[in-house]
Amino acid sequence: MADPTDPPPPPPDPDPAARQPPSAPPTAEPWPPPDPGSRQVGTPDAWSSPPGPGSWPGTGRRADEWPAPGAWSPGQPSAGPQPGPAQAPGGPPWTPAQPPGGPWTPGGPGMGAPRTGRPARTPLPRPAGPAHVLRLELGLVLLLAFAPGILGLLILALGAGDGAEVDSRLVPAIVGAAFQMFLSWSPVLVIAYLLVRSGEGWAGIGLTRFRGADAGQGVALWVASFVLVLVLAQVFRYFGQREVDFLPDALPLWFRVVQAVLIAATAGATEEIVVRGYAQTRLEQLRAPTAVIVLLPTALWGVLHVYQGLGAALTIFCLGLMYAAYFHRTRRLWPLILAHALFDGTQLVFILAGS
Numbered sequence: 036m037a038d039p040t041d042p043p044p045p046p047p048d049p050d051p052a053a054r055q056p057p058s059a060p061p062t063a064e065p066w067p068p069p070d071p072g073s074r075q076v077g078t079p080d081a082w083s084s085p086p087g088p089g090s091w092p093g094t095g096r097r098a099d100e101w102p103a104p105g106a107w108s109p110g111q112p113s114a115g116p117q118p119g120p121a122q123a124p125g126g127p128p129w130t131p132a133q134p135p136g137g138p139w140t141p142g143g144p145g146m147g148a149p150r151t152g153r154p155a156r157t158p159l160p161r162p163a164g165p166a167h168v169l170r171l172e173l174g175l176v177l178l179l180a181f182a183p184g185i186l187g188l189l190i191l192a193l194g195a196g197d198g199a200e201v202d203s204r205l206v207p208a209i210v211g212a213a214f215q216m217f218l219s220w221s222p223v224l225v226i227a228y229l230l231v232r233s234g235e236g237w238a239g240i241g242l243t244r245f246r247g248a249d250a251g252q253g254v255a256l257w258v259a260s261f262v263l264v265l266v267l268a269q270v271f272r273y274f275g276q277r278e279v280d281f282l283p284d285a286l287p288l289w290f291r292v293v294q295a296v297l298i299a300a301t302a303g304a305t306e307e308i309v310v311r312g313y314a315q316t317r318l319e320q321l322r323a324p325t326a327v328i329v330l331l332p333t334a335l336w337g338v339l340h341v342y343q344g345l346g347a348a349l350t351i352f353c354l355g356l357m358y359a360a361y362f363h364r365t366r367r368l369w370p371l372i373l374a375h376a377l378f379d380g381t382q383l384v385f386i387l388a389g390s
Contacts, residue, residue, distance in 0.1 A: 156364065156365055157238070157243060157365065158366075159316070160316075162321075163233030163234065163239075164233065169317050169320060169321055170321065172317070173314065173318070176222050176309065176313060176314075177309075177335065179221055179222045179225060180222040180309045180310075181335055181338075184339040184342075185339075187342060188341055188342055205286065205287065208286055208290065209290075212294055212297065216297065216301060219302075223304070223309065226240070226309065226313050240312035240368065241316070241366040241367050241368040242308070242368045243367070243369075246369075249369040249373070252367075253369065253372075253373030253374045254373070254377070256358075256370055256373075256374035257381075259357065260354055260374055261378065263357060267353050267354075268346075271346035271350055272346055273346070274345040274349060275344045275346050276343065276346045277342065277344040279342065279343055281294075281295075282294060282383065282386055291387060292387070295386075295387060298383060299379040299380035299383060300376055300380075302376070302379050303372045303376025303377075306336065306375065307358070307368055307375055308372075310335070310336045310359075311359060311368065311371055312362070314331075314332035315328050315332055315363060318331065319363075325363065328363060329356065329360060329363055330356075330359075332359065333352060333356055333358075333359045334352065337349070337352030358371050358374075
């Protein structure tokens with residue numbers, strides 16, 4: 036037990052190292068001279084002298100610019116050099132490795148430039164309703180479009196139309212032309228209503244904004260149509276062809292010219308909208324096979340022209356296959372409308388010139 040008369044012990048020293056006398060700084064050792072035999076090619080000569088207040092060899096930074104230990108904290112970028120691939124002494128600077136086939140382009144790594152020259156495909160819209168509703172709408176449109184032509188074929192097959200003369204009076208001809216326009220545009224009006232109701236719009240069946248490329252592709256299709264028809268006319272000539280008087284000579288010339296323009300424009304627009312634009316789009320949305328998408332509407336279109344003879348119907352069917360394949364590849368309708376109208380219009384011009 037401690038004696039009460041003893042002096043109290045001194046308080047504990049909070050920092051014993053602070054009571055020690057400062058020690059002299061260590062003497063800097065001289066920088067060892069480089070060994071000439073061990074010097075590597077490409078190493079800087081700055082290493083032959085000790086680092087001082089100048090630039091640190093190989094970094095371009097002054098020695099006193101390096102951050103003090105502990106200065107970095109999480110969330111701050113490091114002030115020092117970033118890690119990277121080591122560079123071989125004396126070698127070329129490091130560059131990132133390129134993918135096989137060249138640098139990256141929008142076509143993909145190593146794929147080179149994207150392909151050009153092939154028309155881009157207009158996206159297929161999502162189905163606007165259940166499958167059974169789409170089938171019902173498609174059947175209604177096709178029935179409305181092809182029923183008048185099929186009825187005319189039945190009348191022709193029964194012989195009721197044989198020997199029937201075309202009315203050459205002007206007023207009945209105007210009424211007949213107006214009624215034919217109404218029958219031709221009726222399915223298009225129904226399609227317009229269905230597209231507006233579903234929210235797809237005309238772009239849903241490939242009828243987007245007209246572009247300059249559409250004109251060029253339409254003219255190319257028009258020329259290809261003539262070449263194909265000239266070849267197929269020789270192939271199918273033994274199947275027979277029936278002459279149809281689209282523009283009676285007894286009618287005034289001005290009316291025949293107007294009627295030729297209306298027939299060409301109406302056939303080009305209505306038939307391509309119904310057969311290619313609407314029918315092929317709905318069949319693709321119903322996930323039908325590609326053969327069905329291309330063949331079914333085209334076959335109906337060919338049957339509609341049997342009144343011109345079996346050989347003409349087969350020729351038109353093959354022409355329709357070319358149009359259907361183009362639309363299935365691009366889903367653009369303007370070139371087909373232009374090509375179809377120019378093709379029909381040119382044939383009607385030949386009829387006028389021959390009469």
